[in-house]
Amino acid sequence: MALTMMTWLFAIPLLGVVTGMRTMTAMAILCWFAYAGHLPLDDTWAFWAAKLITAIVFSIFAIGEYVVDKLPKTPSRTAPFPLIARLVFAGLVGAIVAAGLNGSGVESVILCIGGALVGAFAGFLIRREIVIRLNSKDWPVALVEDASAILGAVLAMGIVTG
Numbered sequence: 001m002a003l004t005m006m007t008w009l010f011a012i013p014l015l016g017v018v019t020g021m022r023t024m025t026a027m028a029i030l031c032w033f034a035y036a037g038h039l040p041l042d043d044t045w046a047f048w049a050a051k052l053i054t055a056i057v058f059s060i061f062a063i064g065e066y067v068v069d070k071l072p073k074t075p076s077r078t079a080p081f082p083l084i085a086r087l088v089f090a091g092l093v094g095a096i097v098a099a100g101l102n103g104s105g106v107e108s109v110i111l112c113i114g115g116a117l118v119g120a121f122a123g124f125l126i127r128r129e130i131v132i133r134l135n136s137k138d139w140p141v142a143l144v145e146d147a148s149a150i151l152g153a154v155l156a157m158g159i160v161t162g
Contacts, residue, residue: 013115015090015115022149024061024062025065031055031058035054039096039160
């Protein structure tokens with residue numbers, strides 16, 4: 001019971017926060033957990049997320065996102081297109097988790113999208129504030145954000161999969 005509550009009140013929104021910070025990270029981590037058999041997706045519409053090729057493709061996308069994020073001309077995550085992409089992927093992550101848990105897809109999608117909004121805007125503001133206060137370059141702070149996103153996704157999926 002307690003693990004179920006932690007999953008719905010903490011882990012699923014945390015996956016959304018991670019998606020708001022880095023669009024592909026939560027999806028890549030979720031796919032690896034599903035591929036390893038920790039999130040049962042067989043006999044669900046999301047069976048494709050548990051395939052090795054899917055985990056590899058989303059991992060490549062995530063690594064590409066880490067690189068592109070450090071480029072000076074990369075648009076803000078709060079700009080319309082990047083924000084919409086984050087919300088779409090958050091909804092997908094939430095729906096896949098719900099499929100693996102035989103839970104409510106609507107609730108999971110809402111929790112994940114809400115987390116993505118928090119992750120996108122809070123992540124942007126916190127990163128900007130740290131750079132300003134430390135009078136530093138952006139990329140070291142972005143690397144810490146990358147690591148935080150990965151650790152957050154692994155923690156959340158660890159809770160989801162029990």
